[in-house]
Amino acid sequence: MCAGPAAELGVTLAVLAESPDAAAAQVVRSAPVGDHADIAAVLDFAAGCDVVTFDHEHVPSEVLAALVAAGAALQPTPAALVFAQDKVAMRTRLTQLGIPCPRWVAATEMDEALAFGELVGWPLMAKAPRGGYDGKGVEIAFGPEELTPWLERGLVLLEELVDFRRELAVLLAHSPSGQAAAWPVVETVQTDGICTQVIAPAPGIDPDLAARATEAGLRIAGELGVTGVLAVEMFDLDGERFVVNELAMRPHNSGHWSMDGAITGQFEQHLRAVLDLPLGSPLPRAPVTVMANILGGDEPELYSAYRHVLARDPELKVHLYGKQVRPGRKIGHVNVSGTDLADLIERAQHAADYIQGVIRE
């Protein structure tokens, strides 16, 4: 998704691809195949780059350290990235900064878990400190026995189960020289732990809540030294208060709407930010934009459904990632902008469902 903006900006993009048919390798000319955990492969790749950035947070610390030692310009730096890689590090730092978070504890012993359960009440949210995504590595624990396997694996992050009204995300970009630009606060809708829809801006959001949430995002970016796009996932507790769920330091699902719905999309902005170029305007192009994720269904062939969707709604923007279809895998998204929220949701979701194959008319 950075390839289009890179071509337009005149920036040469290369990607270290996990396989020759990886989504990015299909559209980026320089796409050597290598494992992001293989120090030699990553160093070799980075030697040809002015700036190195990431499209996921799973690059191991020792690989990052080797890159820094070799003089690679990493954006974001490993010192910032750790707060997107490690949920315990993130909770510790945000709590120090006074950013509202769910009550939490990092536990290694059952005694600690029991004391925390006593304090905040069961059930608890158990999270693997590292390696989770799309709800993997996260589980509701209704009683102590469900925590046993977690504790056996080592350190577990326990959080109170937050009773929230909806999920929000603050998305912004921050550059090494300190410029920042925030998109409007969005609502993210999750189904079975996977983001399925994003509405920009979050419908009916109190302007004061939006301002405080954005301020918190900008403060996190500044204090943690984040460069590039930062997504701050939040829970809206009651329309007035929020707590931060987690951070992502890369273009993020909550920002896909901006590709068509904002003056500057997140992939262009990420490139501008990591290259320390002046940032583009994050202002929306329309009163509302709805993004719906296309998840893989049972039908591996998308072409006929795709033709139908394009013909049915010419205002819709369809983005497909060139990934192999697997049930539940994010394989694309659609964006549609306008003024009538209910109509936009219906059209975006219809298109996503049709391509997925869950509806046939």
Ligand code: ADP
């Ligand atoms: P991942 O890293 O897999 O995205 P998250 O920490 O974002 O994991 O959690 C996935 C989902 O679980 C969230 O989108 C939210 O719906 C729910 N969740 C996470 N933490 C809590 C919590 N403390 N209380 C209630 N629900 C939570």
